[in-house]
Amino acid sequence: MIYKPLKALMLRILKAPTQPPEPPIGSPDSVEVFRASTNFLKYQIIVWGIGLAAGLIGEFAFVLNRHSDDDGSWEGIVFGYGIFGLTILFAIAKYFLIRIDYDMRYYVITDRSLRIREGALLIHEATFTFANVQNLKIHQGPLERLLGISNLIVETAGGAGSKKDSHKGASAFPHMHGHQGVFRGIENAQEVRDQILSLLKQYRDSGLGDPEERNRARLHQAPRTGFSPIAMTRLREIRDEIKLLH
């Protein structure tokens, strides 16, 4: 395929990292790095195809309409071909970007935080600790449902993104901005949600900068039975001594 060498060249020009992002600190054995599902790539390509087809049909109708008005002048022909050429050129570039975006998308989860990195032109990396996560959402469109993928959205406290933040324009897809991280196009959204939720349940504060010392102390004491092993041995010895008293 022409894609691979082209991608390698692009990444070198773009100075984009080829490795997955390094995980935030956490227990090393809890680090999980995963990527979007291959069906997410299919999904993106289908959306791209539909968009391209709609664009071409629209342009064809437009050019045909113009052609019937015009008398087939040179300008008309050049304009007609030009508009198709441009559309196809943009579509090829878009296709390439979709592929590269898919390859550059990484999700990392540890036992206390998560990190998402996306983008090829603008590389955006976000790090969240579970202590700050307010809620988890799962979004799925009909086409995504057919392909068995969904988007898991992790939100922290604070306002939603303003219009300025939605750099992808009027796109209906959830995307990352301040206070929100998105695991786009994953197959096991429920599993990941449950995993994060189970970790989230350990925190009993509101996730708004409350002191966590008390919680931590409570957590530390939770596994205690109240007696240390030595104290337990002593208690058993005392019981035996009293038994022998009879």
Added chain:
Amino acid sequence: MTGVNPEQIYSITRPDSKLLTLYIIRSILALPAILVVLPVSYFKYYTMRYRFDEEGIAMSWGLLWRKEINLTYARIQDIHVSRGLIERWLGLATVQIQTASGSGSAEMSIVGILEYELLRDFLYTKMRGARFGEPEPTIIDGSEIDSQQEDDAATLLLTEIRDEIRLLRQRQSSTGGGGEQ
């Protein structure tokens, strides 16, 4: 990664001069607006100051309209690092820090830092929940010592009780044995 030297972060007070290069390139790209953008961004670079300390960050800039932002590490909600094409060429990044305030855009954008990965890791370790469950010298050690001491005291007490009862039993058995004889 855990070995982030805070002194290295605390010593950051000014953005790197590459930030000025970035601003100049951006101004050039903003073609017609260059006359406005270039001086504005030049003075922004020129007046930008950072202060990192044990508790938080302060950042200020501006010549005519001065701006200053202060925030504490404990209130950081999430950290974003974004690197555009020109930034990557220059080895720069924008570290955006979110707190729980209303705006969707970043509350603080730290620009022009070459050690952005170090800074990200440093801020991450200062975030709530990053060291969850790990012993933290200031808080955990105290309670840990307390409970350790409590345990020791309880064990000591139990040992005393056992010895007393053992003594009692031995005395009883010896007097009891004497009575039988």
